[in-house]
Amino acid sequence: xxxLVTVKEVAAVAxxxxxxxxxxxxxxxxxxxxxxxxxxxxxxxxxxxxxDEEVEVVAVTLGPERSEETIRMALAKGxxxxxxxxxxxxxxADVLDPTTTARIIAAVAExxxxxxxxxxxxxxxxxxxxxxxxxxxxxxxxxxxVVNDLELxxxxxxxxxxxEGGVEELTxxxxxxxxxxxxxxxxxxxxxxxxxxxxxRKELAVHSLADLDLDPAxxxxxxxxxxxxxxxxxxxxxxxxxxxxxxxxxLETVLRDAGVGAE
Amino acid sequence: xxxxxxxxxHRRGELRPVSYELLTAGRELADALDGDLHAAVVGGNxxxxxxxxxxxxxxxxxTVAEGSEFNHDVTVAAVTALFEAxxxxxxxxxxxxxxxxxAPAVATRLSLPLVTDAVALDYDDGLTVTREMYGSKVETAVxxxxxxxxxxxxxxxxxxAEGVGEAAIEAFEVDIxxxxxxxxxxxxxxxxxGDVDISEAEFxxxxxxxxxxxxxxxxxxELADALDxxLAASRPIVDNGWLPKNRQVxxxxxxxxPKVYLALGISGAVQHVAGMKGADTIIAVNxxxxxxxxxxxxxxxxxxxxxxxxxxxxxxxS
Ligand SMILES: Cc1cc2nc3c(=O)[nH]c(=O)nc-3n(C[C@H](O)[C@H](O)[C@H](O)COP(=O)(O)OP(=O)(O)OC[C@H]3O[C@@H](n4cnc5c(N)ncnc54)[C@H](O)[C@@H]3O)c2cc1C
Numbered sequence: 368x369x370x371l372v373t374v375k376e377v378a379a380v381a382x383x384x385x386x387x388x389x390x391x392x393x394x395x396x397x398x399x400x401x402x403x404x405x406x407x408x409x410x411x412x413x414x415x416x417x418x419d420e421e422v423e424v425v426a427v428t429l430g431p432e433r434s435e436e437t438i439r440m441a442l443a444k445g446x447x448x449x450x451x452x453x454x455x456x457x458x459x460a461d462v463l464d465p466t467t468t469a470r471i472i473a474a475v476a477e478x479x480x481x482x483x484x485x486x487x488x489x490x491x492x493x494x495x496x497x498x499x500x501x502x503x504x505x506x507x508x509x510x511x512x513v514v515n516d517l518e519l520x521x522x523x524x525x526x527x528x529x530x531e532g533g534v535e536e537l538t539x540x541x542x543x544x545x546x547x548x549x550x551x552x553x554x555x556x557x558x559x560x561x562x563x564x565x566x567x568r569k570e571l572a573v574h575s576l577a578d579l580d581l582d583p584a585x586x587x588x589x590x591x592x593x594x595x596x597x598x599x600x601x602x603x604x605x606x607x608x609x610x611x612x613x614x615x616x617x618l619e620t621v622l623r624d625a626g627v628g629a630e
Numbered sequence: 631x632x633x634x635x636x637x638x639x640h641r642r643g644e645l646r647p648v649s650y651e652l653l654t655a656g657r658e659l660a661d662a663l664d665g666d667l668h669a670a671v672v673g674g675n676x677x678x679x680x681x682x683x684x685x686x687x688x689x690x691x692x693t694v695a696e697g698s699e700f701n702h703d704v705t706v707a708a709v710t711a712l713f714e715a716x717x718x719x720x721x722x723x724x725x726x727x728x729x730x731x732x733a734p735a736v737a738t739r740l741s742l743p744l745v746t747d748a749v750a751l752d753y754d755d756g757l758t759v760t761r762e763m764y765g766s767k768v769e770t771a772v773x774x775x776x777x778x779x780x781x782x783x784x785x786x787x788x789x790x791a792e793g794v795g796e797a798a799i800e801a802f803e804v805d806i807x808x809x810x811x812x813x814x815x816x817x818x819x820x821x822x823x824g825d826v827d828i829s830e831a832e833f834x835x836x837x838x839x840x841x842x843x844x845x846x847x848x849x850x851x852e853l854a855d856a857l858d859x860x861l862a863a864s865r866p867i868v869d870n871g872w873l874p875k876n877r878q879v880x881x882x883x884x885x886x887x888p889k890v891y892l893a894l895g896i897s898g899a900v901q902h903v904a905g906m907k908g909a910d911t912i913i914a915v916n917x918x919x920x921x922x923x924x925x926x927x928x929x930x931x932x933x934x935x936x937x938x939x940x941x942x943x944x945x946x947x948s
Contacts, residue, residue, distance in 0.1 A: 380764045382918040391768070462772055466737050466744050488730070493763050495746050496725075500702075501734035509812030510702070512731035525816075529882050530641065530727045533822040533875075541812040547730075551869035589743035589779070593758060594771035597920065604914075604927040614931045615941035618913065621929055625890045625911055627833050627857050628946050 368422045370411045371481035373472055373499065374404040374441050374449075376434035377492040389461060389595050400437045403487025407548040409555040410517060411485050412445035423447050427475045429457060429468060435571060442566035443558035449569070450475050454576040456583035461592040462493070467585060469501035474579035476506055483524070484545040488513050496547075503545035511540045515549040632663035632719040637709055638671040638683055639724040641700065642818065645671075645679055648724040648783070650790035655751060655783045656722045657687040657791065662753030663719055666690065669797070672708040673697040676801075686793030692802040702732040703811045709736050711804045718778065720757070725782035727882075737780040745772055746782040765899050766922040786904065822883065824876035831860035834888045836879055836906070838864035840895015840916065840935055844872045850894060853939050856946040862886065864896045880905035894935045898923025915939070 376398050384395035408426070415422035426441045426449040428434060438449045452471055457463075476484060484506075486499030503510030515535070516527035519542075528536040529549050540546070558566070576583050607617040622628065636656035638649035653669060660667040666689035671679040676693035683691055694708040709732070713721055723733040725747045737744035750760035757774045759781065828834065835854040841847060847867075854861040861877065868878040879886055881901040891909035896902060898914070898921055906912070907926055914927040915935045924930045931938055 378764070380767050382920065384767075384920070386768070462770070464743050465734065465746065469734070469738065491765065494761075494765075495744075496730050497734035497737075497744055497746050499734075500731060501738045501744070504706075504735035504738040510731075510735075511813060512702075513727045527819075528727065528731070530818075531646075531881050532885070533820060533883060534641075535819045535821055537816040537819065539814050539816060544812070550865065554871065589775040589777065590745065591773045591775070592770060593773045594769075596769050598762070598766065598769040598922075598925070600925050602925045602927065604924050604930045606924075606930045606932060611933060611937040611941045614933060615938050615945060618929065618931065618938075618942060619945045621911070621913065622857065622890065622892075622946075625833075627859065627890055 368418065368420055368483070369479060369481045370414060370422060370424045371476055371479055371484045372404070372407050372411045372424060372426045372441070372446065373484070373486040373502070374408065374426045374428045374438065375401045375490050376428070376430050376437035377401045377490050379491065386595050386597065389592050391595070398433065398437065400440055401487050401490050403489055403491070403548060403550060405555040406550050406552050407485040407487050408441050408444055408446060409553045410548055413553065414519065415445065425450065425479055425481070427452070427472055429453070429471060431458065438571060439566045440558055442569045442571070443562035444556055445562065447569065449571045451571060451573045452576070452579065453573065454583060456576060456586040460586045462590050463586070464588040464590045465495035465497035466501045467588045468498050469505055470585055471576070471579070471581060472498070472502055473505040474581050475574070476502065482543050483519070484508070484543070486545060486547045488547045488549050499545050499547035506545070509540040509542070509544040510546065511538055511544065512547045513549050514546045515552045517546060517552065632665040633668055633716060634660040634663065634665060634720045634722060635668045635670060635713060635716055635718040636722040637724070638669060638679060639726050639728055640671065640674050640679060641728070643674065645682055646724070646726060647790060648726055648785040649683065650685065651785060651788040652722050652724055652783050653683065653685055653688060653791035654788040659720055659722070659751055659753060665719065668692060668716055668718065670694065670709065670712055672705045673700060680799045684795045684797045684799065685791035686795050687791060688795045688797040691797045691799045693799065694802050694804055696804065696806060699815050700728050701811070701813065701815055702728070702735065703813055704806055705732045706735045706739060707806050707810060708802070708804045710739050712802060713740055720779050720781055723780070723782045725784050729782045733780060733782045740780070742778055742780040743774055744780045745774065748781050748783045749787045751781070765897055767920055784900065822875040822878065824874055826860060826876065828860055828862045828877060828879065829884045829886050831886065831888050833857060833859035833890045834862050834886055834909070835859045835892045835894065836862040836864065836896060837867060837894045838896030839866045841867070844870070847872055849936070849939055853943050856943050859892070864902050893923055894939065896923055897921050898926065
């Protein structure tokens with residue numbers, strides 16, 4: 368059995384950051400493995416550990432060379448090998464339609480021919496939340512989005528989809544399928560030192576779009592980033608200033624006025 | 631003419647609120663395009679849903695009576711067929727959990743550009759979609775080249791459509807190929823019941839990832855005790871297993887409406903805010919002055935919760 372896991376290195380902005388034009392300068396960005404993908408990796412590695420049959424877990428990512436550090440973390444957690452796709456055309460794109468991302472990953476998936484694809488519900492940076500389901504449709508596979516429980520059966524997966532308001536949907540999906548994994552489905556492991564050492568020796572293949580027989584024009588999708596800004600705050604919050612003793616005193620007044628702590 | 635197709639969301643016999651909101655978003659876009667607004671509802675008691683969706687500004691409602699509950703395979707087939715029949719300029723879908731489960735497939739199947747989680751739509755020669763990145767800390771505008779587009783809209787951003795319209799309600803027949811149905815909904819389950827019901831609480835102390843370690847929860851428990859408040863949390867705390875699911879506030883957790891909601895080390899992600907924005911007074915303690923929680927807070931302290939909380943405990947304990 369082969370499981371493909373889509374992973375992404377995402378950027379978070381620092382507490383104090385600036386925007387220059389359509390970019391946030393590198394100094395204000397901190398990179399990490401996408402939170403949702405961490406749970407997808409864990410789900411895949413657990414399936415590999417729990418099954419009697421041989422299971423290969425392959426991670427696929429779109430990202431520049433820098434992202435290899437993050438991909439190595441996935442390898443250190445038990446992923447067997449990784450494929451990284453990068454291209455000048457991708458480097459130049461300001462915003463990628465999530466279906467474009469899915470098209471590129473689909474080219475890798477077609478070569479790998481997995482039995483199961485696990486994807487994060489969303490990427491913490493651009494938050495499109497669409498790659499997994501788009502990928503499923505392009506691959507002509509079944510799918511389920513926002514999965515917080517997963518059991519593999521013969522030819523099908525029984526999943527729980529976490530809906531709004533504390534309601535879960537119980538669904539079965541035919542395999543092969545793409546499942547988008549929600550946080551909380553498991554407890555992602557930390558990479559062990561041994562895992563980190565082993566990860567250095569694991570295969571991390573790099574492909575350009577041409578390597579995947581994709582025309583670089585695939586990146587010229589219909590979306591263009593036109594503005595990047597700090598949201599204008601409509602906040603009329605009263606911000607208490609001062610040392611913690613002073614701010615706590617102000618807060619006490621507000622709380623007492625609201626009836627907190629009253630006998 | 632440039633019409634807009636808006637697809638309603640429903641679950642367990644009820645239209646979800648976002649259904650009415652996307653009618654408003656769809657109407658705005660249809661006005662800009664000088665076209666009609668078509669609404670669609672797939673599955674469930676479609677006739678009853680159609681009556682409810684017949685709000686002011688809706689020109690036509692298409693009902694697809696297939697199945698009693700949402701099934702993404704059926705929905706994709708139905709919306710795709712409707713799109714092909716109507717040839718609209720945009721299909722507007724909800725950015726709900728079910729929307730996330732079918733909208734991307736509609737886009738790929740019809741080869742449409744897809745922009746999800748829209749918070750505003752502007753039309754001026756072309757469509758520009760406003761959305762958020764980096765957990766609401768950055769706002770972006772994305773221009774969509776000419777041609778039809780698939781959109782999902784965030785709940786709570788547009789007012790709900792109201793009034794009574796004069797829409798033509800028509801049943802739309804879709805040939806659903808049985809072999810294309812690869813998923814089956816077996817049922818639903820409520821989760822998160824337990825000893826406390828945070829949705830009834832009058833005062834809530836809520837804690838987020840800023841607490842860093844499970845051991846540190848003791849500090850906020852102490853505060854909740856001192857204030858005689860109920861302890862709640864954002865999702866990562868529950869994901870980590872530090873508090874049970876029934877303490878989670880937000881989209882997939884509980885909606886709370888306390889008199890006071892004190893958010894400690896919570897960034898204010900949209901899915902969290904969905905559960906607590908109805909509190910009378912919102913107070914946030916966060917080290918990050920740009921944390922989105924301050925946008926909805928009434929009072930804020932930009933500081934380390936580990937410095938502020940002990941001071942506060944002392945004040946209420948003495
Ligand atoms: C489909 C879906 C459903 C979801 N449902 C929910 C839901 O129901 N509820 C929910 O909460 N989330 C939900 N989420 C997750 C949500 O998107 C966020 O990931 C989550 O709310 C973030 O929680 P947080 O604010 O605690 O953590 P973070 O976003 O990591 O924020 C931590 C904050 O703590 C601050 N901080 C750090 N250290 C300190 C300190 N010492 N003192 C003060 N402040 C500090 C930081 O500045 C930061 O703002 C959902 C996501 C998806 C995709």
